[in-house]
Amino acid sequence: xxxxxxxxxxxxRRGLRDARLSVIRESGLGAVVSVHESLELExxxxxxxxxxxxxxxxxxxxxxxxxxIGSVAADPVAVVSLLRERSAEFRRALERVRGAxxxxxxxxxxxxxAEKAQAPALAGAAGPGTEYMLARLSEKTRDDExxxxxxxxxxxxxxxxxSPNGSAGSGPARAxxxxxxxxxxxxxxxxxxxxxxxxxxxxxxxxxxxxxxxxEPG
Amino acid sequence: xxxxxxxxxxxxARQAREVSLVDLVDRLLDGGxxxxxxxxxxxxxxxxxxxxLRALVASVETMEKQLGIPVTAHSRTLDATAL
Numbered sequence: 001x002x003x004x005x006x007x008x009x010x011x012x013r014r015g016l017r018d019a020r021l022s023v024i025r026e027s028g029l030g031a032v033v034s035v036h037e038s039l040e041l042e043x044x045x046x047x048x049x050x051x052x053x054x055x056x057x058x059x060x061x062x063x064x065x066x067x068x069i070g071s072v073a074a075d076p077v078a079v080v081s082l083l084r085e086r087s088a089e090f091r092r093a094l095e096r097v098r099g100a101x102x103x104x105x106x107x108x109x110x111x112x113x114a115e116k117a118q119a120p121a122l123a124g125a126a127g128p129g130t131e132y133m134l135a136r137l138s139e140k141t142r143d144d145e146x147x148x149x150x151x152x153x154x155x156x157x158x159x160x161x162x163s164p165n166g167s168a169g170s171g172p173a174r175a176x177x178x179x180x181x182x183x184x185x186x187x188x189x190x191x192x193x194x195x196x197x198x199x200x201x202x203x204x205x206x207x208x209x210x211x212x213x214x215x216e217p218g
Numbered sequence: 219x220x221x222x223x224x225x226x227x228x229x230x231a232r233q234a235r236e237v238s239l240v241d242l243v244d245r246l247l248d249g250g251x252x253x254x255x256x257x258x259x260x261x262x263x264x265x266x267x268x269x270x271l272r273a274l275v276a277s278v279e280t281m282e283k284q285l286g287i288p289v290t291a292h293s294r295t296l297d298a299t300a301l
Contacts, residue, residue, distance in 0.1 A: 004251060041261045045239060048246050068250035070261035078256040090251075104241045205241045211249030 001073065002032045002054040003209070004065040004083070004090050011057035016041070016050045026080045027087035029094075032058060033079065041070045055209045063098040065090060066209045093214055100159050100178045101207030103187060107150050108172035109143055110201045146198050147173035153194055157187045162212050176212040 002015065007030050010021035019034035032054065041047050051069045058064040073079045083090070150173070151164050158177035165174055179187050184207060195202050247261070 066250045069246040070259045072260040211245035
């Protein structure tokens, strides 16, 4: 299974292992699938992109809930029951993502060593170990604040977002944002401004199908 | 301030590809609709691959920090024409 949509026709392309795509319909929903005698994926790059290409083709035509790669049902009946049992949930989710795309953001201070050099001298009576820890702490606080500032600046441009995780101390701060298609340029522009103002390196990728927004919020 | 090391276009393209790939892996193996019960996941050794790629992106990001250059994902970086 590749994704759940409200489309009635499969996209005009091939799926994993060059298989033909079809749509299994039930309760006003369509599951886009390809049929395989057996399927054991190695999660190699070409397999990932093959799955992704189908989901992106669906995304071009309307809202889609991407399936996690390698979701396999024993037979079409299992797919029909799934759509029937969770139809209300899937319909709500399709409405939540309609007209929006996912943007991934990863942010890290551009020049951590320079920041370290500027860390306030907290020497005094404390030993060098304490001094080092205090400097590290102040550095981490500043990085956390900048990460929060980035998130606060991007959040209003998004319909929804995942909770940001990671920080400069433990790798880059990361979050995913669900952004209206027509606001993606504005979002990317804001990222550029933040990079300049904060001297942080902010990488954003997308537009992705809404992989991070298939579940009910909260 | 020290001069950042020069990075060739090829090297940047490789880094960009890695960043894209990690974002892809994050989404396909960790996101999306998850079904329990009759529907199973037919992906072998996901954990190993996942850990490997996370290690890889960690190194890309370290490089990015040290060089002070944003690694732009060429195929997937936001681009108005891609929409």
